[in-house]
Amino acid sequence: MAGRYDSNPFDEEEVNPFADPTIRAKTSGQSNYGGGPFYTTHPGSVPAANSRLSPLPPEPADFSYDRGATIDIPLDTTKDLKKKEKELQSKEAELKKREQELKRREDAAARAGIVIEEKNWPAFFPIIHHDIANDIPIHLQRLQYFAFASLLGLVICLLWNLISTTAAWIRGEGVKIWFLAIIYFISGVPGGYVLWYRPLYRAMRTESALRYGWFFLFYAIHIGFCIFAAVAPPIIFKGKSLTGILPAIDVIGDHVIIGIFYFIGFGFFCVESLLSVWVIQQVYMYFRGSGKAAEMKRDAARGAMRAAL
Numbered sequence: 001m002a003g004r005y006d007s008n009p010f011d012e013e014e015v016n017p018f019a020d021p022t023i024r025a026k027t028s029g030q031s032n033y034g035g036g037p038f039y040t041t042h043p044g045s046v047p048a049a050n051s052r053l054s055p056l057p058p059e060p061a062d063f064s065y066d067r068g069a070t071i072d073i074p075l076d077t078t079k080d081l082k083k084k085e086k087e088l089q090s091k092e093a094e095l096k097k098r099e100q101e102l103k104r105r106e107d108a109a110a111r112a113g114i115v116i117e118e119k120n121w122p123a124f125f126p127i128i129h130h131d132i133a134n135d136i137p138i139h140l141q142r143l144q145y146f147a148f149a150s151l152l153g154l155v156i157c158l159l160w161n162l163i164s165t166t167a168a169w170i171r172g173e174g175v176k177i178w179f180l181a182i183i184y185f186i187s188g189v190p191g192g193y194v195l196w197y198r199p200l201y202r203a204m205r206t207e208s209a210l211r212y213g214w215f216f217l218f219y220a221i222h223i224g225f226c227i228f229a230a231v232a233p234p235i236i237f238k239g240k241s242l243t244g245i246l247p248a249i250d251v252i253g254d255h256v257i258i259g260i261f262y263f264i265g266f267g268f269f270c271v272e273s274l275l276s277v278w279v280i281q282q283v284y285m286y287f288r289g290s291g292k293a294a295e296m297k298r299d300a301a302r303g304a305m306r307a308a309l
Contacts, residue, residue, distance in 0.1 A: 117129035128193070130201075132144050132145060132148070135201070135205050136201070136204050136205060137204070140204045140286070143204075143279070143282050143283065143286070144200070144201065144204055146275070146278070146279050146282070147197060147200055147201075147283075148197070149275065150272065150275050150276050150279050151192055151193060151197045153268070153271065153272040153275060154188060154189065154192050154226075154272060155189050156268060157226070157265070157268045157269050157272050158181075158184050158185040158188050158189060159185065160243065160261075160264065160265050160268055161181050161184060161185070161229070161241075161242060161243045161265050162178075162181045162182060162184075162185050163261070164181075164258070164261040164262055164264075164265050165177045165178050165180075165181040165240070165241055165243075166178055166181070167257070167258050167261055168240060168251065168255075168258050168261075168262075171254075171255050171258055173240055173251075173258075176241070177240045177241040178241075180241035181241055184241070184242075188225075192222060195214075195218040195221075195222075196214075196215050196218040196219040196222055199211045199212075199214040199215040199218070200212075200215040200219075200283065203215060209287075212283070212287050215283070216280070216283075216284070219276070219279075219280050220280070222276060223273060223276045223277060223280065226269050226272045226273040226276060227269075227273050228242075228244075229242045229243070229244055229269045230244050230245065230266055230269035230270050230273055231244045231245060231246060232244020232245065232247050232266075233246060234246070242265075242269075243261065243262045243263075243264070243265020243266055243268075243269070244262075244265075244266055244269065245263075245266045247262050248262035248263045248265075248266050
């Protein structure tokens with residue numbers, strides 16, 4: 001029978017993790033019943049090796065956690081700041097001086113009648129300055145647009161004339177008419193702009209009597225050429241180099257398609273002639289001041305009022 005003060009065999013044993021593992025194994029293996037050693041491990045197992053936790057390596061002496069350390073950043077001194085401020089002030093003064101000089105030159109050019117024109121037409125490849133809405137007085141803008149339409153009509157007429165003569169050359173009419181058509185085109189289009197359209201544009205812009213006279217002279221020549229091209233008699237120029245009524249009648253008997261091309265060209269030259277006659281008549285009435293100018297101003301004022309309302 002067990003003694004009264006025998007220990008409880010089911011009590012948990014206190015184990016020191018830092019003790020010698022061999023001693024810990026022996027003490028844990030003794031039985032309270034017989035006093036002999038009792039090993040809880042398997043008989044074939046080997047006791048755990050002697051292992052201890054290695055201490056942490058010491059920190060280097062120069063390692064610092066000081067977060068309040070300052071970093072030396074070179075800053076400009078007061079003298080350098082004043083120097084830069086003076087440089088900026090001198091540059092600003094120089095820019096103001098250049099602006100004043102440019103404005104003075106622009107004012108002098110404006111007083112002398114010199115107008116600075118920026119090329120803006122056509123938009124995809126600007127070659128000329130053209131801004132009727134901003135350059136021409138409002139009561140003359142409608143007339144200027146019709147004059148511009150006559151210039152574009154001349155371009156269409158000469159371009160169609162070149163296409164028609166090219167087709168006639170392919171059909172055996174000779175290469176001479178094709179060369180003449182090219183000459184008409186490359187001389188007529190820039191010639192029309194320089195000789196009569198630009199003088200009219202500047203005359204309406206500045207009310208210059210000399211420019212009006214220049215316009216009347218060369219625009220009359222333009223109208224004469226359009227009427228002549230619409231008929232295209234076989235004199236002066238090679239007859240079939242212009243798409244007039246006479247070459248159209250002559251060609252349609254041999255080549256119907258070429259004849260149709262020539263008849264279309266004849267229609268273009270007729271429309272261009274009528275439009276040009278109307279334009280020169282309106283410009284002349286305005287230039288003479290036969291009540292047309294006042295009427296145009298009243299129409300422009302009424303149109304502006306309607307647009308505002």
